[in-house]
Amino acid sequence: MRPFLTYIFFVFSVLTFAQEQENSSYIDINYFKGNIALHNNSILHLIKGHPEGVILSWNKKTFGNEAWEQRYNFPDYGVSFTYQNLKNDVLGNNFGLYAHYNFYFFKRHLMFRVGQGIAFTTNPYDKIDNPKNIAFGSRFLSSTYLMLNYKKERIIDNIGVQAGLSIIHYSNANVKAPNTSINSITLSAGLTYNLSEEEPDYIIPDGKEKFTEPIRYNIVFRSGVNSSDIIGSGQFPFYIFSAYADKRINYKSAFQFGTEVFFSNFLKELIKFNAVSFPDRNEDGNTDYKRVSLFVGHELFINKISIITQFGYYVYYPYDFEGRTYARAGLKRYFGDKWFGAITVKAHGAKAEAVELGIGIRL
Numbered sequence: 001m002r003p004f005l006t007y008i009f010f011v012f013s014v015l016t017f018a019q020e021q022e023n024s025s026y027i028d029i030n031y032f033k034g035n036i037a038l039h040n041n042s043i044l045h046l047i048k049g050h051p052e053g054v055i056l057s058w059n060k061k062t063f064g065n066e067a068w069e070q071r072y073n074f075p076d077y078g079v080s081f082t083y084q085n086l087k088n089d090v091l092g093n094n095f096g097l098y099a100h101y102n103f104y105f106f107k108r109h110l111m112f113r114v115g116q117g118i119a120f121t122t123n124p125y126d127k128i129d130n131p132k133n134i135a136f137g138s139r140f141l142s143s144t145y146l147m148l149n150y151k152k153e154r155i156i157d158n159i160g161v162q163a164g165l166s167i168i169h170y171s172n173a174n175v176k177a178p179n180t181s182i183n184s185i186t187l188s189a190g191l192t193y194n195l196s197e198e199e200p201d202y203i204i205p206d207g208k209e210k211f212t213e214p215i216r217y218n219i220v221f222r223s224g225v226n227s228s229d230i231i232g233s234g235q236f237p238f239y240i241f242s243a244y245a246d247k248r249i250n251y252k253s254a255f256q257f258g259t260e261v262f263f264s265n266f267l268k269e270l271i272k273f274n275a276v277s278f279p280d281r282n283e284d285g286n287t288d289y290k291r292v293s294l295f296v297g298h299e300l301f302i303n304k305i306s307i308i309t310q311f312g313y314y315v316y317y318p319y320d321f322e323g324r325t326y327a328r329a330g331l332k333r334y335f336g337d338k339w340f341g342a343i344t345v346k347a348h349g350a351k352a353e354a355v356e357l358g359i360g361i362r363l
Contacts, residue, residue, distance in 0.1 A: 063200050077099075098117030262291040293314045
């Protein structure tokens with residue numbers, strides 16, 4: 001009953017908020033059902049039923065009043081709420097709140113949505129009450145969802161339909177062990193409701209934009225807390241200092257090359273732990289825990305927000321932990337022309353190491 005009441009309250013709140021907005025917005029509700037992907041054999045005991053739930057969204061349409069809207073074929077942006085029953089008493093139920101963008105293709109009948117936010121799980125790991133839940137080591141999780149829908153608006157008055165595929169990911173990125181994470185692959189179907197009778201015309205750009213910009217230099221500081229995979233080993237702060245150059249080749253894209261230094265205190269404690277616990281490995285408990293890397297990356301600019309992807313290689317790597325390569329992905333938000341904040345996830349393959357909060361300057 002409590003999840004249902006929470007859902008009803010959120011529906012009411014979104015409807016009230018949406019009615020107060022300008023008339024170029026719509027709401028949609030989607031039901032989904034599918035399977036948990038077996039990305040790790042250790043979660044096999046957690047896959048029992050077919051997870052199902054709902055995604056409720058408010059979406060603000062764009063019509064080209066700003067240049068970035070024209071470049072991306074007039075996307076929508078908005079907020080989403082999700083409820084998911086994972087069909088397993090060990091996993092419990094998850095609630096999520098996201099910011100999202102909708103991008104359109106094929107005469108706006110194909111919609112691709114990217115949502116990023118935070119989720120709350122009702123039944124995380126507990127060494128006494130719930131020791132089998134190795135997927136979620138904390139109540140609050142980082143969550144991403146993707147949706148690919150065929151969409152047809154205004155079939156009956158302001159009501160439309162959409163259906164397609166949704167993927168939902170939950171992980172706390174090793175903020176607290178355990179953390180094997182859960183990925184749901186689902187089919188979804190739903191309704192849309194436009195909050196206006198008429199909408200303005202799209203503003204079509206006159207011609208191709210020209211863009212030039214010199215090489216820019218960036219300095220970033222990232223930090224947060226994380227832990228090793230050893231349950232009960234504790235949470236420790238980490239610090240990352242990055243410096244890189246980027247070259248913006250057009251309004252949308254920039255390529256990056258740089259270096260960074262990692263001070264990961266969880267790794268310092270893990271080195272000591274392994275040296276004492278596994279003497280047959282002949283490991284030195286005083287091995288340096290710091291790492292230095294070179295990386296290349298790409299930044300996709302969308303208004304004041306950008307999406308970054310980076311791939312790195314440790315050139316200084318005194319202790320072997322999850323391999324010498326890593327990837328980073330996440331969001332940046334610019335404040336003015338130079339300063340920005342960032343939230344990113346760093347991972348080795350499919351295994352996340354940390355959620356990073358960063359602040360930087362682009363000179």
